Amino acid sequence: MILIIVASVVILDQITKYLALEYLQLNTPVPLIKNFLNLTLVYNRGAAFGLLQNQLLLFILVTCFTVGLIIYNLKSNNNSLLLKIALSLILGGAVGNLIDRVRFGFVVDFLDLRVWPVFNLADSVITLAAVALTWELLFNKNAA
Secondary structure: OHHHHHHHHHHHHHHHEEEEHHOEEOOOOOEEEEEOOEEEEEOOOOHHHHHHOHHHHHHHHHHHHHHHHHHHHHOOOOHHHOOOOOOHHHHHHHHHHHHHHHHOEEEEEEOOOOOOOEOOOHHHHHHHHHHHHHHHHOOOOOOO
């Protein structure tokens, strides 16, 4: 199950980024839902919200370390199903963005809500999984 989740996230993330690179022009919004959702191709050389721009080596090292920690944690048989799913989703998203950093030197972002920094599928999955992980850690007595 873990491998299927991770592989699915990575594959879908990379397909959507390929399509964005193929069909969108850099920094040129394409409206999907007027005044709400645009497709806008940007190259993110920073972390979340564009923080720490041009720290490529740092991001690669931190991501590799994080991937290692997640894999180590996933090998534990004591994890709940929700925890395993959340960690698998975070792992898939992290690997998707790591592929971009290694391949291009930046992360391909293209989902533009106009009131939030542009993001991608991997970012979305990581965010949703982080919410689920927080829920699990706060409300499952056996998770901590």
